[in-house]
Amino acid sequence: MIQLVPRSTASTFWQIATPVMAVLATMIAGGILFAIMGHDPVAAIRTIFWDPLFGPAASYSRPQLLVKAAPLILIASGLAIGFRAGIWNIGAEGQYIIGGITGAAVALAAYPFEGMWIFPAMVIAGAAGGWAWGMIPALLRNWFGASEILVSLMLVYVAQRVAAWMAFGPMKNPEGYGFPGSRNLQQYPAASNPELIEGTGAHWGVVAAAVAVLVTWVLVSRHIRGFHIRAAGSAPRAARFAGVSPATLVAFSLGLSGALAGMAGLFEVSGPAGQITDNLGTGYGFTAIIVAFLGRLHPVGILLAGLLLALTYIGGELAQLTMQLPAATVQVFQGMLLFFLLGFDVLTRFRIQRRGK
Amino acid sequence: MIDPLSIFLLLLSASTPILFAALGELVAERAGILNLGVEGMMIAGALAGFAAAYATGNPFLGFLVAALAGAAISLLYTVLTQLFLANQVASGLALTLFGLGLAAMFGKPFEGVKAPPMPIGPLGINWIVWLGLAMVPAIWWFMNRTRRGLILRAVGENHDAAHALGYDVRATRAAAIAFGGAMAGVGGAFISIATVLQWTEGMTAGAGWIALAIVVFSNWTAFGVLAGAWLFGGVTVLQLRLQAAGVNVPVQLLSMAPYLATIIVLVMISARQKYSRKAGGAAPGSLGNNFHALR
Numbered sequence: 001m002i003q004l005v006p007r008s009t010a011s012t013f014w015q016i017a018t019p020v021m022a023v024l025a026t027m028i029a030g031g032i033l034f035a036i037m038g039h040d041p042v043a044a045i046r047t048i049f050w051d052p053l054f055g056p057a058a059s060y061s062r063p064q065l066l067v068k069a070a071p072l073i074l075i076a077s078g079l080a081i082g083f084r085a086g087i088w089n090i091g092a093e094g095q096y097i098i099g100g101i102t103g104a105a106v107a108l109a110a111y112p113f114e115g116m117w118i119f120p121a122m123v124i125a126g127a128a129g130g131w132a133w134g135m136i137p138a139l140l141r142n143w144f145g146a147s148e149i150l151v152s153l154m155l156v157y158v159a160q161r162v163a164a165w166m167a168f169g170p171m172k173n174p175e176g177y178g179f180p181g182s183r184n185l186q187q188y189p190a191a192s193n194p195e196l197i198e199g200t201g202a203h204w205g206v207v208a209a210a211v212a213v214l215v216t217w218v219l220v221s222r223h224i225r226g227f228h229i230r231a232a233g234s235a236p237r238a239a240r241f242a243g244v245s246p247a248t249l250v251a252f253s254l255g256l257s258g259a260l261a262g263m264a265g266l267f268e269v270s271g272p273a274g275q276i277t278d279n280l281g282t283g284y285g286f287t288a289i290i291v292a293f294l295g296r297l298h299p300v301g302i303l304l305a306g307l308l309l310a311l312t313y314i315g316g317e318l319a320q321l322t323m324q325l326p327a328a329t330v331q332v333f334q335g336m337l338l339f340f341l342l343g344f345d346v347l348t349r350f351r352i353q354r355r356g357k
Numbered sequence: 358m359i360d361p362l363s364i365f366l367l368l369l370s371a372s373t374p375i376l377f378a379a380l381g382e383l384v385a386e387r388a389g390i391l392n393l394g395v396e397g398m399m400i401a402g403a404l405a406g407f408a409a410a411y412a413t414g415n416p417f418l419g420f421l422v423a424a425l426a427g428a429a430i431s432l433l434y435t436v437l438t439q440l441f442l443a444n445q446v447a448s449g450l451a452l453t454l455f456g457l458g459l460a461a462m463f464g465k466p467f468e469g470v471k472a473p474p475m476p477i478g479p480l481g482i483n484w485i486v487w488l489g490l491a492m493v494p495a496i497w498w499f500m501n502r503t504r505r506g507l508i509l510r511a512v513g514e515n516h517d518a519a520h521a522l523g524y525d526v527r528a529t530r531a532a533a534i535a536f537g538g539a540m541a542g543v544g545g546a547f548i549s550i551a552t553v554l555q556w557t558e559g560m561t562a563g564a565g566w567i568a569l570a571i572v573v574f575s576n577w578t579a580f581g582v583l584a585g586a587w588l589f590g591g592v593t594v595l596q597l598r599l600q601a602a603g604v605n606v607p608v609q610l611l612s613m614a615p616y617l618a619t620i621i622v623l624v625m626i627s628a629r630q631k632y633s634r635k636a637g638g639a640a641p642g643s644l645g646n647n648f649h650a651l652r
Binding site for chain 2: 004006088090140143144145146147149150151153154155156157158161162164165168169286289290293326327328329330331332333334335336338339342343345346349350
């Protein structure tokens with residue numbers, strides 16, 4: 001019989017090794033799944049993980065990597081802060097949608113004026129919208145003890161309906177011949193978020209994601225608030241005696257992750273998506289949860305994990321085109337990845353020992 | 358004119374998916390398991406049940422398969438949390454994301470086909486609605502009047518004490534998770550087989566999450582779950598009635614009602630539990646914590 005013996009501190013080696021093992025296991029299990037569905041497993045895995053970077057159409061798909069990774073990294077950086085302290089914001093998808101709407105609202109109100117101030121104002125409005133949407137579960141938890149998990153998640157469904165209402169009602173393009181959806185911000189230079197360097201895919205969201213990684217790294221490793229967050233996560237009682245206020249942490253981490261998600265939504269609406277539509281949310285907010293875990297809640301890990309999951313999005317689209325794999329393949333892969341990661345994680349926290357020694 | 362009886366029948370039907378899922382989660386939570394994978398297990402049941410009902414032409418067989426599918430997918434959660442001692446919140450989220458993806462992937466061939474008709478039960482009410490109503494006293498009786506129910510609650514209140522008394526914490530929890538999965542599966546299948554009558558991607562639309570909120574609302578009692586499910590069903594029916602009556606409010610705003618009502622109810626109940634004398638409300642003592650036996 002084997003037995004699990006808890007480690008006094010998490011193993012650094014396994015902390016780095018388990019995400020790698022999880023990715024490999026996902027490829028194997030995914031291959032088996034493809035074989036069952038009657039596809040060539042090797043070709044499918046290569047299409048998803050290799051071809052977007054080095055395949056024949058790589059010059060088109062490579063810039064997409066940064067476009068998809070930026071929102072994931074931006075959102076996950078914020079989520080990881082709360083997750084470290086045991087505060088579960090799983091409604092980032094809603095904060096993303098609301099940020100996109102409030103940011104776009106500034107642009108639509110300013111139309112057709114031109115001005116250097118418009119885009120920065122949109123970014124601030126997007127962050128503020130996401131912050132406000134994230135503060136709802138924070139305040140309801142602090143004042144009434146309501147679960148932030150359930151409230152933040154319920155608000156995703158509310159936000160989706162707000163987006164639909166906006167697209168069909170208040171924000172509908174008056175020159176859109178009756179079609180739902182707002183004006184296209186890509187055609188409004190002062191409000192658009194274009195590619196900054198040709199061929200890289202990098203827009204302002206990529207810059208923001210890079211800044212978010214740096215800032216959260218400094219916050220977690222160098223700032224007293226980061227210390228409080230880590231303390232609250234690993235020893236809540238001790239943290240409280242040390243003067244860490246749980247309510248402040250809840251408001252801080254839900255507000256911060258909401259603001260970052262809101263910014264991600266704004267960069268998407270003003271850039272790749274271009275307009276407010278009823279399907280504004282595309283699941284980045286949920287995938288970012290996987291990014292945060294796969295990146296071990298560490299800024300550098302999140303950077304790498306965000307790039308990897310962006311790759312699965314692009315590879316999934318490619319596999320859909322070339323191999324007729326269903327669109328949901330990516331979602332299944334992402335779910336499997338999280339399963340394997342959580343499973344292998346037992347190795348970081350426990351030693352495996354033979355019983356009877 | 359709106360006939361109160363027909364409204365009540367609609368309410369019963371609208372509340373049944375949530376009732377099943379929430380009763381299953383209630384049993385799991387009383388065993389100390391916080392499974393956030395309800396939505397994933399429901400969608401798995403919705404698809405598997407629909408596929409079986411469509412293939413065999415027998416809706417009841419569909420519900421049976423849905424229960425098995427829900428229990429089967431919940432095994433992943435059991436392995437993660439009971440064997441590998443993974444965090445329950447993260448594992449539940451993983452189950453939901455995986456279930457939604459898996460159902461979307463395998464559901465494609467079933468889009469656009471119709472479910473076989475459900476035979477009508479006594480008083481013109483669907484048999485599965487009756488089953489759901491019968492489950493409420495059955496679960497109450499099991500938890501409060503049987504030895505196994507007592508053990509289940511002991512495991513949920515204090516797993517160390519239950520272990521010291523010689524009860525198998527892991528086996529009890531594994532059974533509770535599987536039961537929760539089967540119930541969520543049936544609840545999901547009710548949406549696809551008996552309400553919408555077809556399969557569409559993501560058709561559970563947050564019902565699993567609402568079920569989780571209703572367990573909190575119920576104060577962890579079976580009859581409380583029934584009250585919560587009816588409250589939710591009432592809001593849903595009212596919202597649909599207002600849409601049909603053509604009130605001057607955008608449809609998108611009306612359809613927010615069930616989610617907003619869930620938040621409001623959750624806040625009210627949480628506040629009562631927070632400010633009542635009994636610290637922590639009625640939540641099981643070991644809820645959400647994994648058990649690791651050193652001896």
